[in-house]
Amino acid sequence: MKLGLGLYRALLTAENLRFARQAGCTHIIAHLPGHFVRDGAKIITSDNADAGFGISEADDPIWTYEGLRDLKALVESEGLVLEALENFAPAHWYDVLLDGPRRDEQMAHLKRIVRDLGRLGIPTMGYCFTVAGTWGRSESPAARAGARSVGFHNPAQPPIPGGMVWNMIYDVERFNAADPADVLPPVSAEEVLRRLERFLAEMLPVAEEAGVTLAFHPDDPPLPTLRGAGRLVYHGDHFQRVLDLHPSPASAIEFCVGTISEMPGTDVYETVERYSAADKIAYVHLRNVRGKAPDYREMFIDDGDTDMLRVLRILHRNGFDGVLIPDHTPLLECDAPWHASMAHALGWMQAAMTLIEQE
Numbered sequence: 001m002k003l004g005l006g007l008y009r010a011l012l013t014a015e016n017l018r019f020a021r022q023a024g025c026t027h028i029i030a031h032l033p034g035h036f037v038r039d040g041a042k043i044i045t046s047d048n049a050d051a052g053f054g055i056s057e058a059d060d061p062i063w064t065y066e067g068l069r070d071l072k073a074l075v076e077s078e079g080l081v082l083e084a085l086e087n088f089a090p091a092h093w094y095d096v097l098l099d100g101p102r103r104d105e106q107m108a109h110l111k112r113i114v115r116d117l118g119r120l121g122i123p124t125m126g127y128c129f130t131v132a133g134t135w136g137r138s139e140s141p142a143a144r145a146g147a148r149s150v151g152f153h154n155p156a157q158p159p160i161p162g163g164m165v166w167n168m169i170y171d172v173e174r175f176n177a178a179d180p181a182d183v184l185p186p187v188s189a190e191e192v193l194r195r196l197e198r199f200l201a202e203m204l205p206v207a208e209e210a211g212v213t214l215a216f217h218p219d220d221p222p223l224p225t226l227r228g229a230g231r232l233v234y235h236g237d238h239f240q241r242v243l244d245l246h247p248s249p250a251s252a253i254e255f256c257v258g259t260i261s262e263m264p265g266t267d268v269y270e271t272v273e274r275y276s277a278a279d280k281i282a283y284v285h286l287r288n289v290r291g292k293a294p295d296y297r298e299m300f301i302d303d304g305d306t307d308m309l310r311v312l313r314i315l316h317r318n319g320f321d322g323v324l325i326p327d328h329t330p331l332l333e334c335d336a337p338w339h340a341s342m343a344h345a346l347g348w349m350q351a352a353m354t355l356i357e358q359e
């Protein structure tokens with residue numbers, strides 16, 4: 001098993017790559033859409049109520065072949081491997097998610113990105129096929145000793161404003177959270193599944209040819225509907241449904257242990273067992289939580305409902321040899337909360353992995 005760090009767009013700097021390497025990482029997952037930075041270095045992953053994770057920029061040059069080539073070169077110049085990109089930008093695929101008029105043009109662009117990953121030797125593209133996205137979490141001092149963390153506490157769910165998808169704004173002109181006349185009509189889970197099926201039917205042959213694995217992340221928060229939009233993967237059994245849509249060696253899971261722990265009626269260990277034994281895990285997000293949807297909060301990696309050592313032992317026993325990254329974590333209170341919190345999670349993971357490999 002390999003230790004990695006996920007870096008958001010604004011954190012992809014030589015300095016942070018060295019931080020990752022100094023902390024013992026060998027691999028990087030680059031999360032490109034959105035900056036997820038407030039107040040300079042402070043990173044939180046809760047959203048603000050109206051504008052979600054902010055504006056998705058269509059013309060960020062990092063998505064070009066040259067941009068991705070330079071990103072890979074930067075990661076490698078610090079002695080690390082660029083394992084995956086995580087998430088397409090909503091600005092690039094809103095009509096794929098919404099089945100809108102620009103769908104085909106946007107699919108062509110996504111295919112170009114996947115082909116470029118293949119040409120560059122970046123093995124994995126993570127994605128989350130969701131209309132409402134990760135929405136509704138709030139920040140509070142709910143983790144150990146009052147550390148700030150994000151949680152979900154069954155909030156009222158207003159419809160999605162026009163111009164927004166995946167909890168980001170793709171049309172600035174149109175988006176107006178205060179206009180009740182322009183909202184997305186409800187969309188059923190069957191319809192979202194149909195859109196995913198079409199996406200995979202076109203995308204998987206391209207991914208297979210490019211030698212790239214498409215890795216899907218479950219719906220977070222894992223609820224059957226969010227803001228009127230059906231969701232697809234909110235129980236451990238649902239991963240299989242997605243894998244079965246188009247069986248392919250290029251179709252796998254971005255295995256988010258935190259989201260799985262949040263799933264009502266799901267045994268996290270059985271779910272780890274099942275999909276690691278089937279060799280369908282592309283890479284792993286490790287995160288601990290307390291509670292289940294629709295009411296849970298995120299905790300430090302050693303302090304939540306899930307026995308992370310047990311999770312890692314199952315992965316190891318089933319021969320999982322991919323990358324594990326900390327997902328998000330509560331923030332340690334200090335001058336560099338994100339860095340300190342990541343270093344804490346990475347140190348715990350490194351010790352656990354060393355222990356298990358010696359057993």
Ligand SMILES: [Mn+2]
Nearest residue numbers: 256259285327
């Ligand atoms: Mn995750």
